[in-house]
Amino acid sequence: MLTLENVTAGYHRLQILHEISLEVNAGEIVSIVGANGAGKTTTLNTIAGLVKPSSGTITFAGQAAAGRRPSDLVREGLVLVPEGRALFGSLTVEENLQMGGWTQDRAATVASLAEVFELFPILYDRRTQVAETFSGGQQQMLAIGRALMARPKLLMLDEPSTGLSPKLTWAVLDAVKRIRDTGVAVLLVEQNASQALAMADRAYVLESGSVVLEGRGPALAQDDRVRSAYLGM
Numbered sequence: 001m002l003t004l005e006n007v008t009a010g011y012h013r014l015q016i017l018h019e020i021s022l023e024v025n026a027g028e029i030v031s032i033v034g035a036n037g038a039g040k041t042t043t044l045n046t047i048a049g050l051v052k053p054s055s056g057t058i059t060f061a062g063q064a065a066a067g068r069r070p071s072d073l074v075r076e077g078l079v080l081v082p083e084g085r086a087l088f089g090s091l092t093v094e095e096n097l098q099m100g101g102w103t104q105d106r107a108a109t110v111a112s113l114a115e116v117f118e119l120f121p122i123l124y125d126r127r128t129q130v131a132e133t134f135s136g137g138q139q140q141m142l143a144i145g146r147a148l149m150a151r152p153k154l155l156m157l158d159e160p161s162t163g164l165s166p167k168l169t170w171a172v173l174d175a176v177k178r179i180r181d182t183g184v185a186v187l188l189v190e191q192n193a194s195q196a197l198a199m200a201d202r203a204y205v206l207e208s209g210s211v212v213l214e215g216r217g218p219a220l221a222q223d224d225r226v227r228s229a230y231l232g233m
């Protein structure tokens, strides 16, 4: 579904990512964990076309993706839920969802809306509420719902649990598993390493812009280096 080979990227002359290689297969949740500033957001933004790689290759759904326009990648099913959610605050829940479906025709939009409301019933109950008055957890559900409206093949989530209580974090991450179970591949970035590793089919540990460890998610959670560096054990 998605392959990065030796991708190097950064901002202006500052190199942040150093020859990153990773892959996400259909039906998988793949987590990227790492400390603040490790380059997690830069990795997702590079895949999404928002940051241009200076070398390496990115392949999505069998096609070269590096250097392509973000909007074209969304059309092909590569959809990012950005850090901080980036909702349209003055628009209602339903309007935000409609905006997310800009790549789709009317029939697909109607079908996706029903699916999103089934996944997150709160969005249906509050469909006329203005997004900025939502709580943090509701906003995260709306941001994920809006991304689903574009019918992603690969959904990328940048720290969806930020600012959420443990209970809401659980609810959001449980929804992510259900999304995976519908056949969508998921690339999840989290600082909340224990949950992100426990739920991941596979995971990568990023340190200073390099992949330093990779493996099956639950197995990585048991790795002594991961436990001491990221799980506080």
Ligand SMILES: Nc1ncnc2c1ncn2[C@@H]1O[C@H](COP(=O)(O)OP(=O)(O)OP(=O)(O)O)[C@@H](O)[C@H]1O
Binding pocket: 011, 014, 016, 034, 035, 036, 037, 038, 039, 040, 041, 042, 043, 083, 191
């Ligand atoms: N627009 C930018 N211009 C210049 N440097 C940037 C920019 N965005 C990020 N950086 C730098 O790139 C490095 C990696 O940042 P990035 O946001 O990718 O890390 P992160 O792993 O997502 O961190 P966090 O957990 O805090 O979200 C940091 O040193 C950061 O200061």
Ligand SMILES: [Mg+2]
Binding pocket: 040, 041, 042, 083, 158
């Ligand atoms: Mg980040």
